[in-house]
Amino acid sequence: MENDFVKELGYFGFTMRLKRINDMLIQEGRKLYKELGVDIEPNWYVIFELLKVHQRLSITEIANRLLLAHPSVITITNKMIKAGYLESGTDKNDNRVRVLKLTEKARKKLPAYEKIWKSGEKGIARAFEDKDALGFLDLMEKTFGQNGFVKLTLDEYRKDQN
Structure with a gap:
């Protein structure tokens, strides 16, 4: 890209370049899902997969397993709840702890979504095949x-x- 000021900054522009790559992949993911008629967001896949394996987890457990900030997990999971993919309950031992699990809708759609994610994984691997x-x-x-x-x-x- 010509006239890329951020690139000209060298290491000073490092985090901005990571942000641009992230934004580009999120935007492309949204285009992909729209093309396929899928009503999810690109960063939801990891929550789907995590809860598929662990069934029920608290927000804190999700944040710790993904090494993400608690507010980031809340933002993602609230959107997933609103879309009908997660249901929220309380922990049996501590009513203050919010526990999440996949809904029936999520479990039904998961196999189709996993096919898309597998194709995405292969696409990324192909993009970096010798690196x-x-x-x-x-x-x-x-x-x-x-x-x-x-x-x-x-x-x-x-x-x-x-």
């Missing part, structure tokens, strides 16, 4: 998980102050 994209993502998560952006930035900032 280790997943390995690079693992490296990024490990690096930022161990060192953290704040620590890395403060280390560099303090070096520059001396």
